[in-house]
Amino acid sequence: MIRTRFAPSPTGFLHIGGVRTALFSWAFARKHGGTFVLRIEDTDLERSTPESVKAILDGMHWVGLDYDEGPFYQTQRFDRYKEVIQQLLASGHAYPCYCSKEELEALRAEQEAKGEKPRYDRRWRPEAGKTLPPPPAGVQPVIRFKNPLDGVVAWDDAVKGRIEFANTELDDLIIARPDGSPTYNFCVVVDDWDMNITHVIRGDDHVNNTPRQINILKALNAPLPVYGHLPMILNEDGQKMSKRRDAVSVVDYADKGILPEALLNYLARLGWGHGDDELFDMKQFVEWFTLEAVSGSPSRFNHEKFLWLNAQYIKAADNARLAGLIAGRLAAANVDTSAGPALSDVVALVKERVQDLNALAQEVDYFYAKREPAAADVEKHLSADSHARMLRFAERLAALDSWTAESIHELFKPFCADEGIKMGQLGMPLRVLVCGTAQTPSVDAVLALIGKEEVLRRMRG
Ligand code: GLU
DSSP: OOEEEEOOOOSSSOBHHHHHHHHHHHHHHHHTTOEEEEEEOOOOTTTOOHHHHHHHHHHHHHHTOOOSEEEEEGGGGHHHHHHHHHHHHHTTSEEEEOOOHHHHHHHHHHHHHTTOOOOOOOTTOOOTTOOOOOOOTTOOOEEEEOOOSSSEEEEEETTTEEEEEEGGGOOOOEEEOTTSOBOHHHHHHHHHHHTTOSEEEEEGGGTTTHHHHHHHHHHTTOOOOEEEEEOOEEOTTSSBOOTTTSOOBHHHHHHTTOOHHHHHHHHHHSSBOSTTOOOOOHHHHHHHOOSTTBOSSOEEOOHHHHHHHHHHHHHHSOHHHHHHHHHHHHHHTTOOOSSSSOHHHHHHHHGGGOSSHHHHHHTSGGGTSOOOOOHHHHHHHOOHHHHHHHHHHHHHHHTOSSOSHHHHHHHHHHHHHHHTOOHHHHHHHHHHHHHSOSOOSOHHHHHHHHOHHHHHHHHHO
């Protein structure tokens, strides 16, 4: 039975790199009929905040990644971690270390002076035939894991292939602080074990933690999960995505008017592919997804492609849903839609023309109130002559019994013939006069939606 997890630390917002990690873990579980677990890694009491936990839960909900178990909180599992620490002490796989900060600093300075890599010299590590000094009075020790002294730790990474570390590169890791609280790498190990995680799919910033975690799992006689480390997502300049330069939080994407399904589709393509397929839903993704097809090298965020994808999803989205999604933006911009055409009908007409929801919200205003036209548009399209012509066209519109895009359209040809003008000489002035902009969808459809009375009022007003 496949079990995967997403294990974010609640120390900020939900990063889109985190969403991609969650997506791949989720897809792997879904594909194999397995279980996807959400675990909140909040052991860092100083940096973890309830707001950040909320941002993670809201973000998961917004993108629509559903989990089967959790959220589990590490802070609620301290008793269990302490129990396992006792177990490791009892089996001789861990030991108390009474080194003071000052001693460790002196050791580090000494090693650096000799040009050596600074590391703990295992002075409190019990060994056969070694006599330890008596524990200093009144000092609360840390607990260190007794890392093997030689040999290698290796695993076949499901994404990156074989990875090996020599044990000589690894320190005796602190697993409990002087106050008894467990440390990060240790909690991850106990959780992955207790939660029966079969596949640890996470960012490759954790590759260096993996050999330490494997050694602890081995000391506990726990089964080893498969590890798959996902390469980073870089920005368009090939740099690590940063909050300062790039949109990195899920909330940023919601604010930019991105649809969650577009974000997931795009993230799925970052570092994974199925031929040239760009546009696919999550059902299709789950069917296609394999860890072997995940690329071992970083991928770059391509904004143009991303917006193109979002535009496809906007075109395909239900009009009433889109109307609901832009309602708040319209209210904020003081666009009152209560007296005009149904917003979903307006959305149906303009959604082909936009790439995000903000642009969609900005395109619907003139259906409810005429825009103040730009001076250049007025000069170009509404000379005195053409304005007079528009008033003549208003007469024909006024005479219409049925007010539909078709019946309005039927007026165009005869009117242009009578006036000796081309269609553009009718359409553009009409747009500017009625809408206040020359950039609109098909003018007959626009007029039909705005309504006869309002169109005539705007033309004659
Ligand atoms: N809590 C870690 C993070 O947010 C993830 C740990 C893991 O997946 O093992 O980066």
